[in-house]
Amino acid sequence: MDTDLHITPIAAFNDNYIWVIHNRRHAAVIDPGDAEAVMAFLRTHSLTLCAILITHHHHDHTGGNAALAQAFKVPIYGPAHEPIPQLTHPLQEGSAIRINEFDLTLAIMDVPGHTNGHIAYYAKTMLFCGDTLFGCGCGRLFEGTPAQMMDSLAKLGQLPPDTRVYCAHEYTLANIAFALTLEPNNAALQARARTDRALIADGKPTLPSTIATELATNPFLRCHLPVLHRAAARAAGQPVANDITVFSILRTLKNDFRPA
C-alpha cells in the first residue's frame, strides 16, 4: 500500500461524508452524492479522480455519479444487486478491487440490512461501510430485516479492533445520546461522549472511529449483553427472548428517539 495515502472527508448535504482516498496525484471517492463538492475538492488539491466506490443505491450516495462519469473516465464500483447509475464494475462478497494508483486492494463484504444489496469495502485498517455501521449506531432498516442487519454488524465487528471505521454520516452525537439512555454507566461510552462532543464543538468529524470503540460503546453491536437485554425488556415491558428481539426493540426505539 502507498505509504503516503490520506483519507479525508468532504462534508455534503446536512450530514453526509464523502470519503476521499488520495495521495499527491490521485483520488478515489466513496459515495459521491454531490459531484460539485467532489470537483471542488479535486481542484483545490490538484488531484485526478481514478475511481468511484459506491456502497448502496440511495441518491445521497450516488447522485454525483453521472456528472463525475462525464468529467472523468473512471471505473464506478458498486453493489451488483442494486440499481447504481453508471455502474461499470458490479461487486459482491468474495470480489476485491485493485486501485493501482494507490497500490491498494479492497475486499468486498455483503452487509445487507439498510438496503438489500449494501456492500462494504475493507482493506487492512480501513473500512468504508456506508450506512450500515455508524459511530455508536447503525443504519435504518429500509429494506432488510433485523436479523440481516445484526449479521452484517456482527461481521464488521469481527474485523481487527484497530480497523478505522469510515461511515457515511455524522450521526455520532445523537447516537451516543441514545446509547447513554440504555447504558448510562458504561465508562467507555461516557468517555466517548466527552471526546466526540469536543470534536464537534471544534468543528471536526467524530470519524473515523475504530472497531474497538464500536464494540465497547455501540449498543447495536452489544445486543448479546445482559445490560442491553435489561434495557430492551424495560422498554418492551416484558422479558425479551433473544438477541434479535433486543436488536429489533433498540432499532425501533432509536427511530423515535429525539436527543434532549
Ligand SMILES: [Zn+2]
Ligand atoms: Zn442510505
